[in-house]
Amino acid sequence: MKTVFNIHNAFKQSQLEISSNTSYDLLYEYLVPYKKDMLPEDVFFEVATGKKSYDLIRLFQSGEFFFSQRFIDVLAHYVDMSDKxxxxxxxxxxxxxxxxxxxxxxxxxxxxxxxxxEEPPFYCKNNIRNPLFAISNTRHFVVTDKLKNEIINNKLTNIEFTESFLCTREEYKEWRKSH
Structure with a gap:
């Protein structure tokens, strides 16, 4: 079993939140971390509320995340971001x-x-190839401890972490028996 961390919005005061005239149904379809398709080129966003440009901002009233250049630069030390x-x-x-x-x-x-x-989050994964990954059927971004520390050391803003666990199905069953 390995400890990993979910990335969350810290909801800093006056944080920038954006919206779009594009239907939410279309945005919802594309803004999934593990999906392979990009938003159509004609999709634009505008400021919905807030003024402060933190390293993590979100889609107004729904919560999908967008990341600053600084955030991408930190990730690029660990993950090839060219197609990510x-x-x-x-x-x-x-x-x-x-x-x-x-x-x-x-x-x-x-x-x-x-x-x-009732329980902490458990994700099924045998090995970690990349220190950033997503969770099926969610919008969760998950990072390893090493990447979490790098994000903190680089003082990236408006980000919080919650502890989660990676394990096999068998390890999870054992954990359930012991708790």
Whole structure:
């Protein structure tokens, strides 16, 4: 069993949140970390609320994440980001933000129990090829301890972490028996 960390929005005061005139159904279809398709080129965003450009911003009222150039630069030390991110167009701001997509995915072993805080989140994965990956049927971004520490050391902003666990199905069954 290995400890990993989910990335969350820290909800800093006056954080930038963006919206789009594109239907939410279309955005929802594309803004999935493990999906392989990019948003159509004609999708634009604009500021919905907030003024501060942190390293993690979100889609207004739904919560999908967008990442700053600084964030992508930190990730690039550990993951080849050439086919893992693309820029989005945001009217009215100079900073460049990116969608992270096409990343490795892992299954969620106990989604129902962890949603209600009955158990910590457990993800099924035998080995970690990349220190950044996603969880099936969610919008979760997960990082290893080493990448989490790098994010902290680089003082990336508006990011919180919660502890999760990677294990095999057998290890999870053993954990359940002992708890």
């Amino acid at each position: 991110c693309y820029p989005i167009k945001i009217k009215g701001i100079e900073e460049q933000y990116y969608v992270i997509y096409n990343i490795e995915e892992s299954s969620y072993l106990n989604k129902e129990k962890s949603m209600f805080d």
